[in-house]
Amino acid sequence: MLTLSVRCQRVSCQLLASSSTSPLVQTRSYATQPKKGQIVKQASQGFKGKKNTSSGQMEHAKKDKKMMAFQPLPVSQLPHPLFESDRPDTLALQSFHPEMLTRVAESQALKFPHNENDPFRIFGLPRNILVEFRLLSKPCSVIRSVTIDAINKLDAASDKNSKESRVVLTGPQGCGKSYLLLQALQYCNARDWLVLYIPRATNLVNSTTAHTYDMRTRTYSQPIFAYQTLQRFLKVNALRLEQLRTQTEIEIERRPPVPPGTPLVELINIGLKDQGHAPTVLGAVLEEIGKQTIFPVLLAVDDFQALYCKSHYRDQHFSAIKSYHLSMPRLLLEYASGQKSFARGAVFGALSMGNTTFPLPLELREALSLEHDRPCGPYVKRQPELVEYAHGLERLAVPGSLSVPEAASVFEVWMKDRAVPSKPNDELFLTKYSEASGNARAFVWKGLLSSMSA
Amino acid sequence: MVHVLGVQLPDYQYARFALTAFYGIGHKTAHRLCARLQIHDKCKVRSLTPHQITELAAFLSSPSTSIPIPRFPLATSSYKPPPASTPLAVLKEEMKKLSQRAWADPLRNIKIESEARRVVKDNIAHQRMIGSYVGKRHAMGLPVRGQNTQNNARTAKKLNRVDRRG
Secondary structure (H helix, E strand, C coil), X not given: CHHHHHHHHHHHCHHHHCCCCCCCCCCCHHXXXXXXXCCCCCCCECCCCCECCCHHHHHHXXXXXXXXXXXXXXXXXXXXXXXXXXXXXXXXXXXXXXXXCCHHHCCXXXXXXXXXXXXXXXXXXXXXXXXXXXXXXXXXXXXXHHHHHHHHHXXXXXXXXXXXXXXXXXXXXXXXXXXXXXXXXXXHHHCCCEEEEECCCHHHHCCCCCCXXXXXXXXXXXXXXXXXXXXXXXXHCHHHHCCCECCCCECCCCCCCECCCCEHHHHHHHHHHCHHHHHHHHHHHHHHHHHCCCCCEEEEEECHHHHHCEEEEECCCCCEEEHHHEHHHHHHHHXXXXXXXXXXXXXXXXCCCCCCCCCCCHHHHHHCCXXXXXXXXXXXXXXXXXXXXXXXXXEEECCCCCCHHHHHHHHHHHHHCCCCCCCCCHHHHHHHHHHHCCCHHHHHHHHHCCCCCC | CEEECCEEECCCCEHHHHHHHCCCCCHHHHHHXXXXXXXXXXXXXXXXXXXXXXXXXXXXXXHHHCCCCCECCCCCCCCCCCCCCCCHHHHHHHHHHHCECCCCCHHHXXXXXXXXXXXXXXXXXXXXXXXXXXXHHHHHCCCCCCCCCCCCCHHHHHHCCCCCCC
């Protein structure tokens, strides 16, 4: 009980504390001392329900609304004795190291490394995982048998063309596809691969980023997203990109061509100086790293099915724009379909089965030989372009339920982090595991964190 | 704050919602307008470029005389774009050949602000002129559409008149 209330307080008082200048001042609005001359009224309401609040409190309310939820509060801003733990930090996990990832390490929880150019920090994370990492004291994950399978695939792909290693992680909702993709990403980053991660591919097609028609490519380019992708790619892979140079002349609009032998970092900086050049530069950079054989390349995309759905964008005549007519999804689809490839590397995608706005389309379902959720005989229309873009994708099925040792490791992580409100014992573990049928998300969120038992 | 044709559009609002501030533009028309001007759904008014604002003002000042936009050609899956150094004139020529003629654009028939109010006034004036029941009720300042008058009818008594504000 205490641990949950402590955690909730940690989560709730971030709303104001992060804006305070002095860490020791209590800044929650109901607890602040009124300024000199300021009369603090009780919450009085007029006949029509009009609130009489001072301007200072209104500002606080506005600031509250602008803050986002689940920002972890630094320990230095929690001086109250309520936040002091009576037990030492018991979540001692080994670091996620590529050499450790063998069958022996199965069902073991490992913490992800944390450094300045960490791909999670720079590229971002899917929403569910972001929330979990903010609740946990340190980002970690459990190594499963399917993790070792994925890593073996990556090891095999490191010497082959990416056309032969285009893998899509499938499985029911909440089984751990996004986590597996994160583990693959960290593994490749530690193994000195060039990594490009798109954590939320839905943001490419849900009309949240600018789009303009480009006459040359006959598609709608997304310059701001391309610019941000270039920026993040450069930050995470800076040391590796410094060793690479262009192999051919690269032409960019309204600019003299970039000669061969130019460092790739310089080419990326051209795209960063002018957002209008970013889509062309991003395409050119991916082509160049596709030609080189020094570093293998991993292109990882979460919400992979969104690339095959109809986008929310509308063209000037109000017809829906297809995803392959947008520059960023088209680029990812070309690599996913094998039309473009990396000399060494792989393309990994993770489906998001719980997304109702961008559900799994028929063409992708058939390409991955997944079960149909509705009748679809030969008279149901399939878009030939999407069938072409989905051709040759390999499926890696993530098991729908955690094995008992894996679930036990997950339970231990949350237990040792003092996040389980109930008494953590074997009975609780087995009860919640059975109720969730081993499903990872249901086990953690609906089982452990949402229920309380004496 | 952006001022377009006398209407203030707050910076913090989504452009698609802010356009509904115009009399005569609702959510559907605003969505179509944003699509025409290539403004995405979550674009805020402060992110609009000066070019987009100028186009918006130019379109709204006279929608019926706006230039019809052709249907742009879109790349097939096997399309390989020409090199980036291709001159703009060459690209425009190719586009002209491939662009298809657009069919009727519903946005060209919209009426906003004073024109839309004039339409409402003219309709009421016509009803009065022909001596219809609707016209008489507007003149008396009573409900027009068969509502009860024993009680209520406050809005009609306040607002209904022959030169009713649209």
